[in-house]
Amino acid sequence: MIAPNKDYARPSTFDVRVQRQDAPGKPTRWERFRIPYEPNLNVISVLQKIARMAKTAAGEKTSPVAWDCNCLEEVCGACTMVINGRVRQSCSALVDKLLEETPGEIELRPMAKFPVLRDLVVDRDRMFRALERVQAWVPVDDYLDRGAGPKESQDSQESRYPLSECMTCGCCLDACPQYTKIELERKPGETDDSYAARKTAAYDTGFLGAQAISQAILFNDHGTGKMLADKRLDSLMGPGGVAACGNAQNCVAVCPKDIPLTKSIARAGRQVTVYSIKKLFDR
Amino acid sequence: MAQKRVLVVGGGLAGLACTMKLAENGVSVDLVSLVPVKRSHSACAQGGINSVNDLTRQQGDDEWLHLDDTVYGGDFLQHQPPVKEMAYAAPKIIELMDRLGVPFNRTQEGFRDQRRFGGTLFKRTSFAGATTGQQLLYALDEQVRRHKAAGLVTMHEGWDFLGPIVDDEGRCRGAVAQNLVTMQIRSFKADAVVVASGGCGLIYGRSTMSMACNGSAASRCIRAGARYANPEFIQVHPTAIPGADKLRLMSESARGEGGRVWVPRKPHDPRAPREIPEGERYYFLEERYPEYGNLVPRDIATREIFDVCVNGGLSVEADKQCVYLDLTHIPREELDRKLGGILNIYEKFQGDNPRDVPMKIFPAVHYIMGGLWADYARSREGGLEAENPRNQQTDIPGLYAMGECDYHYHGANRLGANSLLSCIFTGLFAAPGIEKLIGSLQASSTDAKFDSLHAGAVAAKQAEHDALLKQAGDGDENPYEIHHLLGEEMTKAATVVRRNDQIEAALTKVGELCERAQRCSLSDTGAWTNQNVVFTKALRDMFPIAKAILRGALQRDECRGAHFKPDFTMPGLSSDDPTERRRQAEKWCDAFQAKNEKWLKTTIATFDDAGEPSITYEEVDTSLIPPRPRLYGLVGAEMIEEVWKERQAAKDAAAKREPALA
DSSP: OOOOOTTOOOOSEEEEEEEEESSTTSOEEEEEEEEEOOTTOBHHHHHHHHHHHOBOTTSOBOOOOOOOOSOSSSSSOTTEEEETTEEEESSSOBHHHHHHHSTTEEEEEOOSSSOEEETTEEOOHHHHHHHHHTTOSOOOSOSSOOOOOOOOOHHHHHHHHHHHTOOOOOHHHHTOTTOOOOOOOOOTTOOHHHHHHHHHHHHTTSOOHHHHHHHHHHHHTSTTGGGGHHHHHHHHHSTTSGGGOOOOOHHHHHOTTOOOHHHHHHHHHHHHHHHHHHHHHHO | OOOOEEEEEOOSHHHHHHHHHHHHTTOEEEEEESSOGGGSGGGGOOSOEEOOOHHHHHTTOOHHHHHHHHHHHTTTOSOHHHHHHHHHHHHHHHHHHHHTTOOOOBOTTSOBOEEOOTTOSSOOEEOSTTOHHHHHHHHHHHHHHHHHHTTSEEEEESEEEEEEEEOTTSOEEEEEEEETTTOOEEEEEOSEEEEOOOOOGGGGSSOSSOTTOOOHHHHHHHHTTOOEEOTTOEEEEEEEEOOSSOOEEOOTHHHHTTOEEEEESSTTOOSOGGGSOGGGEEOHHHHHOTTTGGGSOHHHHHHHHHIIIIITOOOSSSSSOOEEEEOTTSOHHHHHHHHHHHHHHHHHHHSSOTTTSOEEEEEEEEEEOOEEOOOOOBOTTSSBOTTOTTTTBOSSTTEEEOGGGBOOSSTTSOOTTOHHHHHHHHHHHHHHHHHHHHHHOSSOTTSGGGHHHHHHHHHHHHHHHHHHHHGGGTOOBOHHHHHHHHHHHHHHHSSSSOOHHHHHHHHHHHHHHHHHHTTBOOSOOOSSSOHHHHHHHHHHHHHHHHHHHHHHHHHOOSOBTTBOOGGGOOOOOOOOSHHHHHHHHHHHHHHHHHHHHHHOEEEEEEEOTTSOEEEEEEEOOOOSSOOOOOOTTOTTHHHHHHHHHHHHHHHHHHHHHHHHHO
16 A cells, blocks of 8 residues: 655645536547645535636636536445546545645546546436346335335345445446447437437346346345346346456446445356256256 | 326435335326436435334333324424324334345344434334435335336436426426436426425535435425425434535434543543543533433434534534544444444545544534425324325325425424434325325326416426526626525524524525525526536525525524524523422423413415515414423423423313313
């Protein structure tokens, strides 16, 4: 580990370089903003300052940078972006630490594996669609009164809980070499519904990625959830399933919640192997 | 006849619970949400969810006591039938959540574990680590996704609700919404609209709430004729981590698991906290409230922290208000297992490890007890009538309010771990009533006769939008700056301690800011993902509710729950002489009775076309549990309680005699 640079003097201002894009399919450009330094800033408060001034470092008027956020405490996953080359949440990215990494300047880019809607806002629908692909839910009969769910050991809860903390932020996918961007251009005159249907079809051919694989394992571990285990394994065996993982292990390195993603992937691989042998004999 | 549809606005716990219950019964639902529903503010709830359980029952607990704790904690301002229904539904709701796979913490034997929360002496709170809200939200999100896959639910994530569509007869027939990416404005035809849009903490600038909690959806219902109740009741959470962009919550569970609040007895003691010996620490909550200790209800903990810092001058730091919340005496392993999530938040944002160093915390605006006025149908047993379409319905027939944005359940102060419960309860419980309503309607919102109504509503919103964009050159005001100033005014005048002169001054200033907000100049006039214009609209819509909060607070000359006016307190007993003490207690009870006769009323804000509120009052249904003084920590509490009990017994006896005479 590199020791933090304690001697580094606090600047009076620092620059933020933002990769901007007006809309899908439009060219990207860099814009530089100058921010007065204050202690304890995070990237969100920097973006709030940029929105308030709407002026570049050169003093030119510009539109405010668009970005996504909601909870500001790293539990909703919305504000994910690439900060100084590393994908992470902008709420928990503290300016003092970033300036220690690269004095004087912070660089913000949108996530690389998702279609840019504008500036730092990306479309992560594919992640939610992936949850549907692996049927990431417990198939209860109804919401009527039927007593408690299955009893669970402390060990089981303690292994399910971390997986269930996944906030669908997409860091693991952005860092994954096998997860490639799927971006469809909207055809002229295309309705919302048919565009959405075309996107879904395209997403379903792509790699599921660590996020959805780990969720499949989460539900296969639950007493009632495992009643759909075979169906989930069918999805994991199909194209874009667990076999597409190249074992780069980037996912687990960038996960802000320290979810044991590679362990989930390994477990998914084993479950798929056992399931395919079983299927072979059951034929 | 065309198939009936329901539109749900908001995808937090209340909106999702309602959606999944409707879908279970075969009703088609459109769900509109500002953010992907999985990113809703419910995810921020940390501590847990309350219900009576098998263990507390053996200690003498039951649903009635849960009801009692809730209304006592809420200073009796809530109508009791909805609270009763909720308390009795709670154990079943926890079991349902358990079935849905929520990873609740477990005991060695594999049962759900429970912790204690503020305002009760029982361990009623089930929890999933320190991210219970997130876990519950995900469980409901998964169920709704399942119904979406089956084709019953259509998701519209990234849409801003612009207002309900109301026909000539005053019935809600759908809503207008705007896409946050394409900026398209369209109508959603619906036979009932459920607004489950959460709180409005953004009116205070910084709070513990998420950025979507701007109150605009509720405000847009107000504009369509809905009334707003109990606006002045705002919960300020005792323990938050101050930050430049947000005041991050430090859950009550930190105290529930044994966290102790203290300050050094010597003001701004420069020593490191752990070097300060026990004798030189002031555990002020434990000293002032020996029974509840660190787990007094939130309003009281907040005022004490505020008092110790502001009046006592004992803030840990000289230039910043804060006190210590100390967990360092608890074994690390236990902390990691039970509180890992929230401790990581502190570590991530403050850079200190709360396992080694006491946290520095201060109160922050946290929860909105008031909200859109909503109806309910009382059952003969004193609960709610199941499947009655009136439950949770606003003043506009067909328009419902649920979750934090309605005003039921929490009265003048919410107990910890009751909000997740009230959100899920309202969604699940009200859905069958909505189903009944839409089944009884003659016309369907998709009938051709409503086409022009919908087209007109869309055109009106489009015109407002276009005008705002065009105004860019003329205006000279910055919406973000005005928001900042609004937050400062509201925080100063209407949080922990309220004084009439300050509130009056704030009303003038907020009025000025409201006018300035009409002259906002947009720095972005584009027609694609324009966050500037969306924010400006939300900002303008903050003013009606902000004014109602101030007006309600100004007019209510008493102390009740979170609403605290030092000029209207009722001090404890001063005499040591038993006879005199008794006399003082009698007098105290007389004053308390008079205060209740005047102020034990729901505040109702009605708005004119300009968004100016006027205040009236409505009776509160306290038919189940007679109001009694809330005496946490008051000098002479025992004597007052004794007198009050005697009076209550006499009243009960009289009530029993009366039917016999008749």
